[in-house]
Amino acid sequence: MADLALPDSPDSPDVAGNGVWLHCIECGDKHPPFEEVIYTCESCGGLLEVRYEQYPTFDAFEGRGVWRYSAALPFEEGVTLPEGDTPLHRVPGLESEVGVRNLRLKHEGMNPTGSFKDRGMTVGVRVAEALGVDRLACASTGNTSAALSAYGARAGLETLVLLPAGKVAAGKIAQASLHGARILEVDGNFDACLDIVQDLADRGEAYLLNSLNPFRLEGQKTIGLEILEAFYDEEGRFPDRVILPVGNAGNTAALYKCFREMVAGGDLAPGDVPRLTGVQAEGAAPMVEAIEEGREDTRRWEDVETVATAIRIGNPVNAPKALPGIRETGGTAVAVSDSEITDAQRAIAGEGIGVEPASAASVAGLRKLRAAGEIEDGEDVVCLTTGHLLKDPDAAAAAGADPEQVGDSTEAVLAHLAGRTGLSGLLGRLGRLFG
Numbered sequence: 097m098a099d100l101a102l103p104d105s106p107d108s109p110d111v112a113g114n115g116v117w118l119h120c121i122e123c124g125d126k127h128p129p130f131e132e133v134i135y136t137c138e139s140c141g142g143l144l145e146v147r148y149e150q151y152p153t154f155d156a157f158e159g160r161g162v163w164r165y166s167a168a169l170p171f172e173e174g175v176t177l178p179e180g181d182t183p184l185h186r187v188p189g190l191e192s193e194v195g196v197r198n199l200r201l202k203h204e205g206m207n208p209t210g211s212f213k214d215r216g217m218t219v220g221v222r223v224a225e226a227l228g229v230d231r232l233a234c235a236s237t238g239n240t241s242a243a244l245s246a247y248g249a250r251a252g253l254e255t256l257v258l259l260p261a262g263k264v265a266a267g268k269i270a271q272a273s274l275h276g277a278r279i280l281e282v283d284g285n286f287d288a289c290l291d292i293v294q295d296l297a298d299r300g301e302a303y304l305l306n307s308l309n310p311f312r313l314e315g316q317k318t319i320g321l322e323i324l325e326a327f328y329d330e331e332g333r334f335p336d337r338v339i340l341p342v343g344n345a346g347n348t349a350a351l352y353k354c355f356r357e358m359v360a361g362g363d364l365a366p367g368d369v370p371r372l373t374g375v376q377a378e379g380a381a382p383m384v385e386a387i388e389e390g391r392e393d394t395r396r397w398e399d400v401e402t403v404a405t406a407i408r409i410g411n412p413v414n415a416p417k418a419l420p421g422i423r424e425t426g427g428t429a430v431a432v433s434d435s436e437i438t439d440a441q442r443a444i445a446g447e448g449i450g451v452e453p454a455s456a457a458s459v460a461g462l463r464k465l466r467a468a469g470e471i472e473d474g475e476d477v478v479c480l481t482t483g484h485l486l487k488d489p490d491a492a493a494a495a496g497a498d499p500e501q502v503g504d505s506t507e508a509v510l511a512h513l514a515g516r517t518g519l520s521g522l523l524g525r526l527g528r529l530f531g
Protein backbone atom coordinates (compact mmCIF):
# COMPACT_ATOMS: atom_id res chain seq x y z
CA MET A 97 0.00 0.00 0.00
CA ALA A 98 2.79 2.39 -0.89
CA ASP A 99 0.42 4.89 -2.46
CA LEU A 100 -1.37 5.50 0.81
CA ALA A 101 1.17 8.13 1.83
CA LEU A 102 0.58 11.88 1.45
CA PRO A 103 3.27 14.58 1.68
CA ASP A 104 3.07 16.53 4.93
CA SER A 105 3.80 20.01 3.60
CA PRO A 106 3.70 21.88 0.27
CA ASP A 107 7.02 22.52 -1.45
CA SER A 108 5.94 26.10 -2.03
CA PRO A 109 3.91 27.15 1.02
CA ASP A 110 3.00 30.44 -0.69
CA VAL A 111 0.24 28.64 -2.61
CA ALA A 112 -1.46 27.64 0.62
CA GLY A 113 -4.55 29.52 1.85
CA ASN A 114 -5.83 28.49 5.29
CA GLY A 115 -3.05 25.88 5.36
CA VAL A 116 -4.69 24.38 2.27
CA TRP A 117 -3.69 24.08 -1.37
CA LEU A 118 -4.85 22.28 -4.50
CA HIS A 119 -2.63 19.49 -5.77
CA CYS A 120 -2.89 18.13 -9.32
CA ILE A 121 -3.05 14.34 -9.17
CA GLU A 122 -1.55 14.08 -12.69
CA CYS A 123 1.40 16.52 -12.80
CA GLY A 124 1.80 17.43 -9.12
CA ASP A 125 1.40 21.19 -9.69
CA LYS A 126 0.14 23.21 -6.75
CA HIS A 127 -2.52 25.91 -7.00
CA PRO A 128 -3.87 28.48 -4.54
CA PRO A 129 -7.39 27.46 -3.57
CA PHE A 130 -9.28 30.69 -2.89
CA GLU A 131 -7.69 33.34 -5.11
CA GLU A 132 -9.71 32.49 -8.19
CA VAL A 133 -12.17 29.84 -9.28
CA ILE A 134 -10.37 26.69 -10.38
CA TYR A 135 -11.70 23.16 -10.90
CA THR A 136 -8.94 21.32 -12.76
CA CYS A 137 -5.18 21.79 -13.18
CA GLU A 138 -4.27 24.90 -15.19
CA SER A 139 -1.10 23.19 -16.41
CA CYS A 140 -2.39 19.80 -17.56
CA GLY A 141 -6.16 19.62 -17.03
CA GLY A 142 -5.78 16.90 -14.38
CA LEU A 143 -8.08 16.43 -11.39
CA LEU A 144 -7.27 18.50 -8.32
CA GLU A 145 -7.15 17.29 -4.76
CA VAL A 146 -7.28 19.43 -1.60
CA ARG A 147 -4.10 19.07 0.45
CA TYR A 148 -3.33 20.29 3.97
CA GLU A 149 -0.24 21.28 5.90
CA GLN A 150 -1.35 18.97 8.69
CA TYR A 151 -3.39 15.80 8.85
CA PRO A 152 -5.55 15.15 11.90
CA THR A 153 -5.77 12.47 14.53
CA PHE A 154 -9.09 11.25 15.94
CA ASP A 155 -8.72 13.33 19.11
CA ALA A 156 -8.82 16.52 17.00
CA PHE A 157 -12.51 15.95 16.27
CA GLU A 158 -15.24 17.49 18.42
CA GLY A 159 -18.87 18.51 18.06
CA ARG A 160 -21.41 16.86 15.79
CA GLY A 161 -22.08 16.29 12.10
CA VAL A 162 -19.82 17.15 9.20
CA TRP A 163 -18.23 20.13 10.99
CA ARG A 164 -17.12 17.88 13.82
CA TYR A 165 -14.33 17.08 11.37
CA SER A 166 -13.25 20.68 10.70
CA ALA A 167 -9.67 19.67 11.58
CA ALA A 168 -9.79 17.68 8.32
CA LEU A 169 -11.63 20.40 6.34
CA PRO A 170 -10.62 23.73 4.78
CA PHE A 171 -12.96 25.80 7.00
CA GLU A 172 -14.17 25.74 10.59
CA GLU A 173 -17.85 25.94 9.69
CA GLY A 174 -20.23 26.43 6.79
CA VAL A 175 -23.84 26.75 5.68
CA THR A 176 -25.36 23.86 7.63
CA LEU A 177 -28.81 22.24 7.87
CA PRO A 178 -27.15 20.27 9.69
CA GLU A 179 -25.78 17.22 7.88
CA GLY A 180 -23.90 14.05 8.77
CA ASP A 181 -24.28 12.02 11.98
CA THR A 182 -26.11 9.32 10.07
CA PRO A 183 -26.85 5.93 11.65
CA LEU A 184 -24.62 2.90 11.32
CA HIS A 185 -27.42 0.33 11.45
CA ARG A 186 -27.10 -3.25 12.56
CA VAL A 187 -28.99 -5.57 10.21
CA PRO A 188 -29.05 -8.99 11.90
CA GLY A 189 -31.27 -10.69 9.33
CA LEU A 190 -29.17 -9.62 6.37
CA GLU A 191 -25.97 -10.25 8.31
CA SER A 192 -26.81 -13.90 8.90
CA GLU A 193 -28.20 -14.35 5.37
CA VAL A 194 -24.99 -13.02 3.83
CA GLY A 195 -22.84 -14.77 6.45
CA VAL A 196 -20.17 -12.25 7.38
CA ARG A 197 -18.85 -11.54 10.87
CA ASN A 198 -20.42 -8.09 10.99
CA LEU A 199 -22.66 -6.26 8.57
CA ARG A 200 -23.60 -2.63 9.09
CA LEU A 201 -25.46 -0.18 6.90
CA LYS A 202 -24.29 3.42 6.96
CA HIS A 203 -27.56 5.08 5.98
CA GLU A 204 -26.77 8.31 4.22
CA GLY A 205 -30.44 8.69 3.33
CA MET A 206 -30.79 10.22 6.81
CA ASN A 207 -29.11 13.46 5.76
CA PRO A 208 -31.27 16.63 5.55
CA THR A 209 -32.18 16.31 1.87
CA GLY A 210 -32.01 12.50 1.97
CA SER A 211 -28.61 11.72 0.47
CA PHE A 212 -24.88 12.01 1.24
CA LYS A 213 -24.63 14.90 -1.26
CA ASP A 214 -25.46 17.23 1.64
CA ARG A 215 -22.05 16.56 3.17
CA GLY A 216 -20.34 17.78 0.03
CA MET A 217 -22.60 20.80 -0.33
CA THR A 218 -22.08 22.22 3.15
CA VAL A 219 -18.36 22.48 2.36
CA GLY A 220 -18.77 23.34 -1.35
CA VAL A 221 -21.17 26.20 -0.67
CA ARG A 222 -18.84 27.52 2.05
CA VAL A 223 -16.07 27.69 -0.55
CA ALA A 224 -18.46 29.38 -3.01
CA GLU A 225 -19.04 32.06 -0.37
CA ALA A 226 -15.29 32.48 0.14
CA LEU A 227 -14.85 32.93 -3.60
CA GLY A 228 -17.70 35.44 -3.74
CA VAL A 229 -19.63 33.77 -6.56
CA ASP A 230 -23.32 34.56 -7.05
CA ARG A 231 -24.67 31.62 -9.04
CA LEU A 232 -24.27 27.90 -8.28
CA ALA A 233 -24.80 25.11 -10.78
CA CYS A 234 -24.64 21.36 -11.16
CA ALA A 235 -25.55 18.53 -13.49
CA SER A 236 -27.36 15.82 -11.62
CA THR A 237 -29.04 12.45 -11.71
CA GLY A 238 -31.20 14.03 -9.00
CA ASN A 239 -29.69 14.03 -5.55
CA THR A 240 -26.95 16.55 -6.24
CA SER A 241 -29.60 18.96 -7.50
CA ALA A 242 -31.79 18.37 -4.44
CA ALA A 243 -28.87 19.06 -2.11
CA LEU A 244 -27.52 22.05 -4.02
CA SER A 245 -30.99 23.62 -4.21
CA ALA A 246 -31.42 23.39 -0.45
CA TYR A 247 -27.95 24.67 0.43
CA GLY A 248 -28.14 27.36 -2.26
CA ALA A 249 -31.46 28.52 -0.81
CA ARG A 250 -30.01 28.53 2.68
CA ALA A 251 -27.03 30.60 1.51
CA GLY A 252 -29.24 32.95 -0.49
CA LEU A 253 -27.51 32.11 -3.78
CA GLU A 254 -29.08 31.56 -7.19
CA THR A 255 -29.04 27.88 -8.20
CA LEU A 256 -29.16 26.29 -11.62
CA VAL A 257 -29.53 22.52 -12.11
CA LEU A 258 -29.26 20.53 -15.34
CA LEU A 259 -31.08 17.20 -15.34
CA PRO A 260 -31.47 14.42 -17.92
CA ALA A 261 -35.11 14.75 -19.04
CA GLY A 262 -37.32 11.89 -17.90
CA LYS A 263 -34.56 10.14 -15.96
CA VAL A 264 -34.75 11.76 -12.54
CA ALA A 265 -36.79 10.24 -9.70
CA ALA A 266 -39.87 12.22 -8.67
CA GLY A 267 -38.82 13.06 -5.11
CA LYS A 268 -35.58 14.66 -6.26
CA ILE A 269 -37.17 16.98 -8.84
CA ALA A 270 -39.78 17.97 -6.26
CA GLN A 271 -37.00 18.99 -3.88
CA ALA A 272 -35.09 21.06 -6.44
CA SER A 273 -38.31 22.69 -7.51
CA LEU A 274 -39.57 23.64 -4.05
CA HIS A 275 -36.18 24.91 -2.87
CA GLY A 276 -36.32 27.33 -5.76
CA ALA A 277 -33.64 26.17 -8.21
CA ARG A 278 -34.00 26.87 -11.92
CA ILE A 279 -34.36 23.38 -13.38
CA LEU A 280 -33.15 22.84 -16.93
CA GLU A 281 -34.20 19.48 -18.38
CA VAL A 282 -31.70 18.42 -21.00
CA ASP A 283 -32.59 16.11 -23.84
CA GLY A 284 -29.62 13.84 -23.12
CA ASN A 285 -28.14 11.71 -20.36
CA PHE A 286 -26.31 12.82 -17.21
CA ASP A 287 -22.93 12.82 -18.92
CA ALA A 288 -24.21 15.30 -21.53
CA CYS A 289 -25.57 17.52 -18.72
CA LEU A 290 -22.17 17.49 -17.04
CA ASP A 291 -20.39 18.43 -20.29
CA ILE A 292 -22.68 21.46 -20.63
CA VAL A 293 -22.45 22.62 -17.04
CA GLN A 294 -18.64 22.32 -17.16
CA ASP A 295 -18.68 24.59 -20.21
CA LEU A 296 -20.89 27.08 -18.39
CA ALA A 297 -18.52 27.02 -15.41
CA ASP A 298 -15.45 27.47 -17.64
CA ARG A 299 -17.13 30.53 -19.17
CA GLY A 300 -17.67 31.98 -15.71
CA GLU A 301 -21.47 31.65 -15.85
CA ALA A 302 -21.76 29.71 -12.60
CA TYR A 303 -19.80 28.01 -9.83
CA LEU A 304 -19.70 24.25 -10.47
CA LEU A 305 -20.71 22.03 -7.59
CA ASN A 306 -20.44 18.60 -9.13
CA SER A 307 -17.97 16.19 -7.58
CA LEU A 308 -15.35 17.40 -10.08
CA ASN A 309 -15.15 20.25 -7.57
CA PRO A 310 -12.52 18.95 -5.13
CA PHE A 311 -14.15 20.64 -2.13
CA ARG A 312 -17.31 18.54 -2.47
CA LEU A 313 -15.19 15.47 -1.78
CA GLU A 314 -13.77 17.06 1.38
CA GLY A 315 -17.25 17.11 2.86
CA GLN A 316 -17.96 13.57 1.70
CA LYS A 317 -14.77 12.34 3.38
CA THR A 318 -16.64 12.66 6.66
CA ILE A 319 -18.66 9.53 5.79
CA GLY A 320 -15.43 7.59 6.15
CA LEU A 321 -14.50 9.36 9.38
CA GLU A 322 -17.90 8.60 10.92
CA ILE A 323 -17.63 4.95 9.87
CA LEU A 324 -14.13 4.57 11.32
CA GLU A 325 -15.06 6.26 14.60
CA ALA A 326 -18.42 4.54 15.13
CA PHE A 327 -17.25 1.07 14.17
CA TYR A 328 -14.17 1.38 16.36
CA ASP A 329 -16.23 2.63 19.31
CA GLU A 330 -18.50 -0.40 19.11
CA GLU A 331 -16.14 -3.17 18.03
CA GLY A 332 -12.69 -1.99 19.10
CA ARG A 333 -11.36 -2.30 15.54
CA PHE A 334 -11.87 -0.78 12.11
CA PRO A 335 -14.05 -2.47 9.49
CA ASP A 336 -12.35 -4.69 6.90
CA ARG A 337 -14.37 -3.46 3.97
CA VAL A 338 -16.61 -0.62 2.84
CA ILE A 339 -18.96 -1.39 -0.06
CA LEU A 340 -20.56 1.47 -1.93
CA PRO A 341 -22.56 2.24 -5.07
CA VAL A 342 -20.50 4.02 -7.72
CA GLY A 343 -21.73 6.64 -10.17
CA ASN A 344 -19.26 9.45 -10.76
CA ALA A 345 -16.96 7.73 -8.25
CA GLY A 346 -16.72 10.86 -6.08
CA ASN A 347 -17.55 9.00 -2.91
CA THR A 348 -15.04 6.26 -3.68
CA ALA A 349 -12.39 8.94 -4.17
CA ALA A 350 -13.49 10.74 -0.99
CA LEU A 351 -13.32 7.61 1.16
CA TYR A 352 -9.88 6.75 -0.20
CA LYS A 353 -8.70 10.26 0.63
CA CYS A 354 -10.17 9.96 4.12
CA PHE A 355 -8.26 6.74 4.75
CA ARG A 356 -4.99 8.11 3.34
CA GLU A 357 -5.25 11.22 5.51
CA MET A 358 -5.86 9.21 8.67
CA VAL A 359 -2.84 7.09 7.74
CA ALA A 360 -0.82 10.30 7.20
CA GLY A 361 -2.01 11.59 10.60
CA GLY A 362 -0.79 8.37 12.19
CA ASP A 363 -4.04 7.08 13.71
CA LEU A 364 -4.80 4.45 11.06
CA ALA A 365 -2.25 1.77 10.26
CA PRO A 366 -1.90 1.11 6.51
CA GLY A 367 -2.88 -2.50 7.19
CA ASP A 368 -6.14 -1.37 8.84
CA VAL A 369 -7.42 0.58 5.83
CA PRO A 370 -10.80 -0.87 4.79
CA ARG A 371 -10.98 -2.40 1.32
CA LEU A 372 -12.96 -0.12 -0.96
CA THR A 373 -15.42 -2.14 -2.97
CA GLY A 374 -17.44 -0.42 -5.69
CA VAL A 375 -20.74 -1.61 -7.08
CA GLN A 376 -22.30 -0.49 -10.35
CA ALA A 377 -25.41 -1.44 -12.27
CA GLU A 378 -24.75 -3.79 -15.19
CA GLY A 379 -26.16 -1.18 -17.57
CA ALA A 380 -23.71 1.51 -16.39
CA ALA A 381 -20.49 -0.17 -15.30
CA PRO A 382 -17.42 1.58 -16.77
CA MET A 383 -15.59 1.44 -13.42
CA VAL A 384 -16.09 -2.31 -13.11
CA GLU A 385 -14.84 -2.68 -16.68
CA ALA A 386 -11.74 -0.59 -15.88
CA ILE A 387 -10.96 -2.68 -12.79
CA GLU A 388 -11.46 -5.95 -14.66
CA GLU A 389 -9.32 -4.81 -17.59
CA GLY A 390 -6.64 -3.17 -15.40
CA ARG A 391 -7.10 0.23 -17.04
CA GLU A 392 -5.88 3.55 -15.60
CA ASP A 393 -9.06 5.33 -16.66
CA THR A 394 -12.55 4.42 -17.76
CA ARG A 395 -13.92 4.06 -21.27
CA ARG A 396 -16.97 6.31 -21.73
CA TRP A 397 -20.20 4.32 -22.08
CA GLU A 398 -22.52 6.27 -24.38
CA ASP A 399 -25.70 4.32 -23.62
CA VAL A 400 -26.44 3.64 -19.99
CA GLU A 401 -29.59 2.32 -18.36
CA THR A 402 -30.61 1.08 -14.92
CA VAL A 403 -33.43 1.30 -12.40
CA ALA A 404 -30.82 2.85 -10.08
CA THR A 405 -31.02 6.27 -11.75
CA ALA A 406 -28.60 7.86 -9.24
CA ILE A 407 -25.79 5.76 -10.72
CA ARG A 408 -26.91 5.89 -14.34
CA ILE A 409 -23.55 7.37 -15.41
CA GLY A 410 -21.32 6.34 -18.28
CA ASN A 411 -18.33 8.62 -17.79
CA PRO A 412 -17.30 8.74 -14.12
CA VAL A 413 -15.27 11.94 -13.81
CA ASN A 414 -13.52 10.88 -10.62
CA ALA A 415 -12.25 7.58 -12.01
CA PRO A 416 -8.58 8.68 -11.93
CA LYS A 417 -8.92 9.27 -8.17
CA ALA A 418 -11.17 6.33 -7.41
CA LEU A 419 -9.51 3.50 -9.38
CA PRO A 420 -6.28 3.74 -7.33
CA GLY A 421 -8.45 3.79 -4.21
CA ILE A 422 -10.02 0.46 -5.09
CA ARG A 423 -6.67 -1.05 -6.10
CA GLU A 424 -4.45 0.29 -3.32
CA THR A 425 -6.84 -0.76 -0.57
CA GLY A 426 -7.12 -4.29 -1.97
CA GLY A 427 -10.77 -3.85 -2.90
CA THR A 428 -12.67 -4.77 -6.02
CA ALA A 429 -15.61 -3.71 -8.19
CA VAL A 430 -18.64 -5.66 -9.26
CA ALA A 431 -21.71 -5.11 -11.46
CA VAL A 432 -25.22 -6.15 -10.42
CA SER A 433 -28.43 -6.49 -12.41
CA ASP A 434 -31.51 -4.36 -11.87
CA SER A 435 -33.39 -7.32 -10.42
CA GLU A 436 -30.55 -7.96 -7.95
CA ILE A 437 -30.76 -4.28 -6.98
CA THR A 438 -34.53 -4.47 -6.44
CA ASP A 439 -34.20 -7.71 -4.44
CA ALA A 440 -31.63 -6.04 -2.20
CA GLN A 441 -33.85 -2.97 -1.81
CA ARG A 442 -36.64 -5.28 -0.54
CA ALA A 443 -34.27 -7.11 1.81
CA ILE A 444 -33.02 -3.83 3.31
CA ALA A 445 -36.62 -2.63 3.67
CA GLY A 446 -37.31 -5.90 5.50
CA GLU A 447 -34.90 -4.68 8.18
CA GLY A 448 -36.93 -1.47 8.51
CA ILE A 449 -34.55 0.66 6.48
CA GLY A 450 -35.84 2.45 3.41
CA VAL A 451 -33.37 3.16 0.63
CA GLU A 452 -33.57 4.17 -3.01
CA PRO A 453 -32.45 1.67 -5.70
CA ALA A 454 -28.87 2.95 -6.17
CA SER A 455 -28.27 2.53 -2.44
CA ALA A 456 -29.32 -1.09 -2.55
CA ALA A 457 -26.60 -1.78 -5.11
CA SER A 458 -24.09 -1.98 -2.24
CA VAL A 459 -25.94 -4.87 -0.59
CA ALA A 460 -26.60 -6.52 -3.97
CA GLY A 461 -22.86 -6.35 -4.61
CA LEU A 462 -22.07 -7.85 -1.22
CA ARG A 463 -24.42 -10.77 -1.89
CA LYS A 464 -22.84 -11.35 -5.28
CA LEU A 465 -19.24 -11.20 -4.01
CA ARG A 466 -20.10 -13.55 -1.14
CA ALA A 467 -21.66 -16.02 -3.55
CA ALA A 468 -18.51 -15.82 -5.69
CA GLY A 469 -16.33 -16.47 -2.62
CA GLU A 470 -14.56 -13.10 -2.96
CA ILE A 471 -15.52 -11.92 0.54
CA GLU A 472 -14.55 -14.07 3.53
CA ASP A 473 -17.02 -15.01 6.25
CA GLY A 474 -14.77 -13.48 8.92
CA GLU A 475 -15.02 -9.98 7.48
CA ASP A 476 -16.49 -6.89 9.11
CA VAL A 477 -18.38 -5.15 6.32
CA VAL A 478 -20.02 -1.74 6.10
CA CYS A 479 -22.38 -1.12 3.18
CA LEU A 480 -23.15 2.45 2.28
CA THR A 481 -26.78 3.19 1.52
CA THR A 482 -26.58 6.52 -0.21
CA GLY A 483 -30.16 7.80 -0.52
CA HIS A 484 -33.60 7.59 1.10
CA LEU A 485 -36.49 5.41 -0.10
CA LEU A 486 -38.75 8.46 -0.59
CA LYS A 487 -36.41 9.86 -3.23
CA ASP A 488 -37.86 7.42 -5.74
CA PRO A 489 -41.43 6.59 -4.71
CA ASP A 490 -42.19 4.97 -8.07
CA ALA A 491 -39.34 2.47 -7.74
CA ALA A 492 -40.36 1.72 -4.16
CA ALA A 493 -43.99 1.13 -5.12
CA ALA A 494 -42.95 -1.12 -8.00
CA ALA A 495 -40.63 -3.14 -5.74
CA GLY A 496 -43.12 -3.45 -2.90
CA ALA A 497 -46.45 -5.12 -2.30
CA ASP A 498 -49.47 -3.87 -4.26
CA PRO A 499 -52.33 -2.22 -2.39
CA GLU A 500 -55.40 -4.45 -2.11
CA GLN A 501 -58.87 -3.08 -2.82
CA VAL A 502 -61.47 -3.68 -0.13
CA GLY A 503 -65.00 -2.49 0.54
CA ASP A 504 -65.70 0.24 3.07
CA SER A 505 -67.02 -1.95 5.88
CA THR A 506 -65.41 -3.91 8.68
CA GLU A 507 -67.07 -7.08 7.36
CA ALA A 508 -65.57 -6.59 3.92
CA VAL A 509 -62.12 -6.00 5.42
CA LEU A 510 -62.42 -9.07 7.67
CA ALA A 511 -63.64 -11.19 4.78
CA HIS A 512 -60.74 -9.99 2.70
CA LEU A 513 -58.21 -10.69 5.45
CA ALA A 514 -59.67 -14.15 5.96
CA GLY A 515 -58.92 -14.74 2.33
CA ARG A 516 -62.44 -15.90 1.52
CA THR A 517 -62.46 -14.11 -1.78
CA GLY A 518 -59.95 -13.95 -4.54
CA LEU A 519 -61.89 -11.15 -6.17
CA SER A 520 -62.08 -9.31 -2.91
CA GLY A 521 -62.25 -5.83 -4.32
CA LEU A 522 -65.21 -6.59 -6.50
CA LEU A 523 -67.01 -8.70 -3.88
CA GLY A 524 -66.35 -6.07 -1.25
CA ARG A 525 -68.15 -3.60 -3.39
CA LEU A 526 -70.96 -6.08 -4.09
CA GLY A 527 -71.21 -6.76 -0.37
CA ARG A 528 -71.68 -3.10 0.21
CA LEU A 529 -74.38 -2.87 -2.43
CA PHE A 530 -76.41 -5.83 -1.12
CA GLY A 531 -75.35 -6.08 2.52
Ligand SMILES: *Cc1c(COP(=O)(O)O)cnc(C)c1O
Pocket residue numbers: 211212213239240307341342343344345346347348406407452454455482483
Ligand atom coordinates in the same frame (compact mmCIF):
# COMPACT_ATOMS: atom_id res chain seq x y z
C1 LIG B 1 -24.66 10.50 -6.17
C2 LIG B 1 -25.19 9.17 -5.74
C3 LIG B 1 -24.45 7.99 -5.93
C4 LIG B 1 -23.15 7.97 -6.67
O1 LIG B 1 -22.11 8.55 -5.96
P1 LIG B 1 -20.73 8.92 -6.72
O2 LIG B 1 -19.98 9.67 -5.70
O3 LIG B 1 -21.12 9.76 -7.90
O4 LIG B 1 -20.11 7.65 -7.14
C5 LIG B 1 -24.95 6.82 -5.45
N1 LIG B 1 -26.15 6.76 -4.83
C6 LIG B 1 -26.90 7.87 -4.64
C7 LIG B 1 -28.23 7.74 -3.97
C8 LIG B 1 -26.45 9.10 -5.09
O5 LIG B 1 -27.21 10.18 -4.91
Ligand SMILES: [Zn+2]
Pocket residue numbers: 120121122123124125137138139140141142
Ligand atom coordinates in the same frame (compact mmCIF):
# COMPACT_ATOMS: atom_id res chain seq x y z
ZN1 LIG C 1 -1.57 19.07 -13.67
